[in-house]
Amino acid sequence: MKFDVVIGLEVHVQIRTNTKMFCGCSNRYGAEPNTLVCPVCMGYPGVLPVPNKEGIRNTLLAGLMCECKIALYSKFDRKSYFYPDMPKNYQISQYDLPFCEDGKLVISGKGLSQELIATKTIGITRIHLEEDVAKSTHFKQYSGIDFNRAGVPLMEVVSEPDMTTPDEAYAYLTALKQIMQYADISDCDMEKGQMRCDVNISVKPSGSPTLNAKTEVKNLNSFKAIHKSLHYEIERQSDVLESKGHLVQQTRGWNDDIGETYIMRTKEDAADYRYFPEPDLMPIEISSDYLEELKKEVPETPGQRCARFIQEFSIPEYDASVLTSDKACADYFEQCIRFGSNPKKTSNWIMVELLRELSQSNKTFDKCPISPKDFAELILLITDNTINGKIAKTVFNDMFSSRKSASVIIDEKGLKQVTDTKEILEFVKRAIENNPIPVQQLKEGKASALNFLVGQVMKFSKGKANPQLASEMIKKESS
Amino acid sequence: MSAAQKFVNKIDSGTIHEASDALETGQISSLELCQNLIGRHDDIDGKINGFLSLDTSQILEDANASDARRKNGKQLSRYDGIPIAIKDNLSVKGQTCGCASKILEGFISPYNATVINNLQKNGVICFGRTNMDEFAMGSTTEFSAYKKTSNPWDINRVPGGSSGGSAAVVSSGQALAALGSDTGGSIRQPASFCGVVGLKPTYGRVSRYGLVAFASSLDQIGPITRDVKDAAILLELISGRDELDSTSLPNSDFNHHEVGNDFDVSSLRIGIPKEFLEIDGLSSEVNDAFEKSISVFRSRGCDIVDVKLPSIAYAVSSYYIIATAEASSNLSRFDGIRYGNRIDRTSDLLDIYLDTRENGFGEEVKRRILLGTYVLSSGYYDAYYLRAQKIRTLIRDDFNNAFNNCDLILSPVSPVSAYPFGSVSDPLQMYLSDIYTIPVNLVGNCAISVPASFDGDGMPIGIQLIGNSMDEIRLLQAAHWFEFANEMEKNDEV
Numbered sequence: 001m002k003f004d005v006v007i008g009l010e011v012h013v014q015i016r017t018n019t020k021m022f023c024g025c026s027n028r029y030g031a032e033p034n035t036l037v038c039p040v041c042m043g044y045p046g047v048l049p050v051p052n053k054e055g056i057r058n059t060l061l062a063g064l065m066c067e068c069k070i071a072l073y074s075k076f077d078r079k080s081y082f083y084p085d086m087p088k089n090y091q092i093s094q095y096d097l098p099f100c101e102d103g104k105l106v107i108s109g110k111g112l113s114q115e116l117i118a119t120k121t122i123g124i125t126r127i128h129l130e131e132d133v134a135k136s137t138h139f140k141q142y143s144g145i146d147f148n149r150a151g152v153p154l155m156e157v158v159s160e161p162d163m164t165t166p167d168e169a170y171a172y173l174t175a176l177k178q179i180m181q182y183a184d185i186s187d188c189d190m191e192k193g194q195m196r197c198d199v200n201i202s203v204k205p206s207g208s209p210t211l212n213a214k215t216e217v218k219n220l221n222s223f224k225a226i227h228k229s230l231h232y233e234i235e236r237q238s239d240v241l242e243s244k245g246h247l248v249q250q251t252r253g254w255n256d257d258i259g260e261t262y263i264m265r266t267k268e269d270a271a272d273y274r275y276f277p278e279p280d281l282m283p284i285e286i287s288s289d290y291l292e293e294l295k296k297e298v299p300e301t302p303g304q305r306c307a308r309f310i311q312e313f314s315i316p317e318y319d320a321s322v323l324t325s326d327k328a329c330a331d332y333f334e335q336c337i338r339f340g341s342n343p344k345k346t347s348n349w350i351m352v353e354l355l356r357e358l359s360q361s362n363k364t365f366d367k368c369p370i371s372p373k374d375f376a377e378l379i380l381l382i383t384d385n386t387i388n389g390k391i392a393k394t395v396f397n398d399m400f401s402s403r404k405s406a407s408v409i410i411d412e413k414g415l416k417q418v419t420d421t422k423e424i425l426e427f428v429k430r431a432i433e434n435n436p437i438p439v440q441q442l443k444e445g446k447a448s449a450l451n452f453l454v455g456q457v458m459k460f461s462k463g464k465a466n467p468q469l470a471s472e473m474i475k476k477e478s479s
Numbered sequence: 480m481s482a483a484q485k486f487v488n489k490i491d492s493g494t495i496h497e498a499s500d501a502l503e504t505g506q507i508s509s510l511e512l513c514q515n516l517i518g519r520h521d522d523i524d525g526k527i528n529g530f531l532s533l534d535t536s537q538i539l540e541d542a543n544a545s546d547a548r549r550k551n552g553k554q555l556s557r558y559d560g561i562p563i564a565i566k567d568n569l570s571v572k573g574q575t576c577g578c579a580s581k582i583l584e585g586f587i588s589p590y591n592a593t594v595i596n597n598l599q600k601n602g603v604i605c606f607g608r609t610n611m612d613e614f615a616m617g618s619t620t621e622f623s624a625y626k627k628t629s630n631p632w633d634i635n636r637v638p639g640g641s642s643g644g645s646a647a648v649v650s651s652g653q654a655l656a657a658l659g660s661d662t663g664g665s666i667r668q669p670a671s672f673c674g675v676v677g678l679k680p681t682y683g684r685v686s687r688y689g690l691v692a693f694a695s696s697l698d699q700i701g702p703i704t705r706d707v708k709d710a711a712i713l714l715e716l717i718s719g720r721d722e723l724d725s726t727s728l729p730n731s732d733f734n735h736h737e738v739g740n741d742f743d744v745s746s747l748r749i750g751i752p753k754e755f756l757e758i759d760g761l762s763s764e765v766n767d768a769f770e771k772s773i774s775v776f777r778s779r780g781c782d783i784v785d786v787k788l789p790s791i792a793y794a795v796s797s798y799y800i801i802a803t804a805e806a807s808s809n810l811s812r813f814d815g816i817r818y819g820n821r822i823d824r825t826s827d828l829l830d831i832y833l834d835t836r837e838n839g840f841g842e843e844v845k846r847r848i849l850l851g852t853y854v855l856s857s858g859y860y861d862a863y864y865l866r867a868q869k870i871r872t873l874i875r876d877d878f879n880n881a882f883n884n885c886d887l888i889l890s891p892v893s894p895v896s897a898y899p900f901g902s903v904s905d906p907l908q909m910y911l912s913d914i915y916t917i918p919v920n921l922v923g924n925c926a927i928s929v930p931a932s933f934d935g936d937g938m939p940i941g942i943q944l945i946g947n948s949m950d951e952i953r954l955l956q957a958a959h960w961f962e963f964a965n966e967m968e969k970n971d972e973v
Contacts, residue, residue: 016922043812045583045691046570048724076807080855082832089811124961145816159525274855276864279695279805 002206004215006313007169007230008161011176012154012196013186014132014441015058020151020200022049022092027153029192033146041151048280051105055153056099056284057294058185059129062101062155062299066124072286074099076129076278081271083136084143087150094412095275098128099284105159109321111167112227122172123160130154135193146193149193155185161200166230167175173197173223174325178302181327182427190222197226203237212237213249217261220254229254232261285291305330313343324350328365329355332372340374340466346379353393357400369403370396378406391415392465415467422464424457428473431456450474490636491967493650494708496802499557502549507559509542509549513604516562520607520653528626529648531567532575533607538562541604548602552553558716559602563650564657567608568615569700569872570689571595574605576689579623580613582813582839592689593724594658594700596716599844601716606654609644613841614810615665615693616743617641618909619859619900622843627900630673631939636897645703646673656713660690662697663772663798664892664916667928670703671892671941674930676958677703679708679916682923683728685714686721692809694802695726705927714951718867727729733951742956744964745780750885752788757915761894768932768940769891775964776889786881786888790873791918797867797874798917799910800854804864807851813839845905875922878947887957890915892928896938915943925951931965 023040077095103124134150176186188195204216249267309320441449457470545560577583585808612622620643630636631651638647644661646669659666660864662677670677702713815835816819822834852865946954
C-alpha cells in the first residue's frame, strides 16, 4: 500500500527581550536557578501582569516577516491547567484573537537527508504570544523547579498541515529559524530551549480524501530528533494501516536514546483548558500608524537577501544561498565587502576555509577569531599578489589560531611573494639546470613538464615566488 | 481637661480629619492615638472579633517614628501618624496576608500593595488585619476560617461581609477608618449593617495591585469610615493611575477638597429605578428608610426622576457566573507548591493538590470554585460565561441610559438590615440579597453606602448612592450633603 503523509508543526520560540513578558525580571538564560524572579512571575497572591511592549512588537515583527495578517484588536486569555511549573496554574496566552494569522513561509534548499527539495510555500495558521512556564528538573526523590524561565515571552507559530516529508519539515524549521534570527527576535538555540517544537503527523492511503487521526509528538529537542521522529511515525502509522488497524488521536513522546515514540495520552484524557479572556489585562489595540512604522522596520528576509547578493555582488546563486542561510555569516560577508575585498574571492574563502574551521572548532560567527576587517585584508593581499593562494592558506590558519592580522604574520614570517624578476630568475636557472629531462619534454610541448618546473621554482623560493612570473620565465629561459 | 484628653474621650467616634487636626496642632501624638485605639481593642475586641491580628509593637514603633517626624517638621503629610485598619486580603510587606483562609495560614507577603505604598508615603500606619469572609466570598463574615465577627450594634448579629471585620472595627471605635474590598457589595453592605460609611470607587480608580484577587473584573479597594469626608480623604490617599495595574485608569487622582460644603443640592436629579422597589424580600423597614431618604432629597429641591434598569433581573445570575469563573481561575494558584499550607501525605502530585485544596479551602470557597470551573468548561462556556458577559453589556447600557436622565441613582444597600448569626443558610438566598450592590460592580461605576436610619431593633440601615463612572466628586458631595441633612432631619424629629 502507498501512503500520503500530512505534517504540521507547532513551534515555540522564546523572544529575546530585556525583561519578562509580564514583569520587570531579566529575561536571561543561564543564571543561578530562581534568581530572576519576583512576586509576579512566581504567582504570589495579589500580583498583576503588565504586558511587555517589546514582546508584542517582536511578535508582530515575526508576523510581518511571515506575511501574516496583523490583528489590530487582540487580547490575552487564560489557559488553565495544574502543574508545578505553572506559577498561577493558568498561563496567559492567546485563544481566539492571536496577534498574527494567515501567513506563509517559503521553503527550499536541502533537507536533513541532503536531498534537494522543491521550492514550496507552507501556510502559517497563526502566531500568538504567551508566557513561558518554569523549568522542572526531576531527581530520584524529588523535583526542582527553576522559575527563571517562568514569564519569558514565548511565541507559538502554528503551521498549516502543508508538509509531506520529514525533509520538508526540516526545511520549514530552518527557514523559521532564519526568519527569527534575521529579525533579531530569537537565537533559536534548541539546546537552551529557545526553540521548541511539537509535530502533528497523520498518514492515509495514497489519494484518500479523508484524513486519519493525527498523532502529536512532544519532547523533541533537535531538528535531527524531529526528522527521526517523523520517519518513525510514518512507519508506525503505515504499519497500523497495513495491518488493517485503526489510528486514534494521541499524544506521544520521543525517546531519543532508542529512537522511538511512546504513548503519553489519548484524546479521551485531553485536558479542558477552560480558556477565558484575561480580566487583568485590557484588550490590545494596535494603531495603524504603529503598524505602518513597524512595517518600515521589517528587516530583509533571507530570501530577499539572497537575491540581493546575487544582483549586487554578482556571486553565483549557490554562494548567495549558503552565505545567507545564516544571518551572522551573511553579515560577516557584507562587512568584508565593505572593507573592499573582492566578493567572489571572499565568498570562496568563507565557504571553503572559514566555515570549515569554525565548524571544526565548534565556533559560531560571534566567536570568530578573525574579524571581518582582517579577513578582508587577507583577501586583498591575495588579490594584489602580495601572497599566493598556497601561502594564503597557511596565513589563514595562523590567523585563526593566533588572532594576528595577515600583514603581521606575513612580515613576521617573511612570506611576501617574490615578484622581483632577478630573484626569480636565479630559481628558474637552477630549476632548468637540475632538470634536463623535463626541460626537453617542455620543448616538445608537454604541459605537465611546465607545472613540474614551476613547482621546483616554488620549492626553491619556499613558496614565495609568484607562480605566473615563474612560469613565463621558465618558458622564456628554456626556449 | 487637656485638649488631648478631649479628643481621646471621643476617640471611639473620632474621624481621620479630626485626628489629623489634633495631630497637626499637637493636641495628641500618634503614639497616644494608637495606644488609645489599642486599649479600646483590648477592651472590646474579645466580643467583636473584628481583627485577625494586631501587631501592637510594630504599630507603636511606627507611631513613635511618625511623632519624631512631626517633631522635626518632617511629617510626610497632614495624615502622618493616622492608623488605618487593613482587610486581610491586602498585601503589606512583612505582614501575614491570609484572606481569612487556612490555605494561606502563616503566609507573609513579600511586597506592598500599591494602596499600602500610597498610605505609607503619607505616613499612615497600618493598624491590624481585619477579619473577612474567606477570600471575600460571603455577605456575613461567617465564612472566615478563623472566627465570626459580631455586629457592634448587637453582638448576636452579623456585621455583614465580606469586609465585616473592617466595618465592625470602625463601628466599634477600634479604628478611625479601614480599607476594605468590594466585589459585589463587600464594602457597602457591611458599612450599612454597622452604621458606617462605605465607598466603592469606580473600577480602575484605585490600583488593585496587591489585593488578593477574587474576581478581577469586579474587585475594587475602598474606604470604610465614620463619615463621608473621611471617605473622600482616604480615596485621595489611595487613588491614582498605577503602572502595575493595567486596568487602572488615567487621570484617576482624586482631591478631597473638591468635596466642599458649597454644594447646590437642588440642581441634582436623583434617579429611582422602579425595578429596585419590586425586589422580593425587601423589608418594610428598609423600604421605609429608603422612602425617607428620597423625601430628604426631594424636600431640598432635588428632581426625583424614574429611571429604568430593565436588565437588572439578570444581574445576580450573571454576576455569580462571572465572579465565580474568575475566582476559580484566580484561586488556582493556591496549591501549596510555592507558599502557604501544603499537605503532602503522599508524594503523588495529584494527592498534594487535592489534599491541600480540600483542607485549605472552606465550604463557600469550594462551592464557588466548583461553579466557576463548571461555567468555563468546554461546551458550557457559550451558554454561561459568554451569555453572562452579554448581560453585563446590557446592564451597562441600562445604566448609561439612566445616567442620561439623572445625576445619581438612589437605592437601598441591602433588602434587609443586619440579621442574627446562622439565619441565612441557603447560599442562593444569600446571593440574592446582593441585588442592589452587584449591578454597580458589573458596570464598574462608583457607589457609596451612607447611614440613613434604624430598624425597629435599633439596627442601622444605610442607603446607597450610585454615581456615574469617575463621578466620585458629585457622589461624595451628595453623600456629604445627605449625611448632614439627614442628621438635621433626625434632630427635627426629636
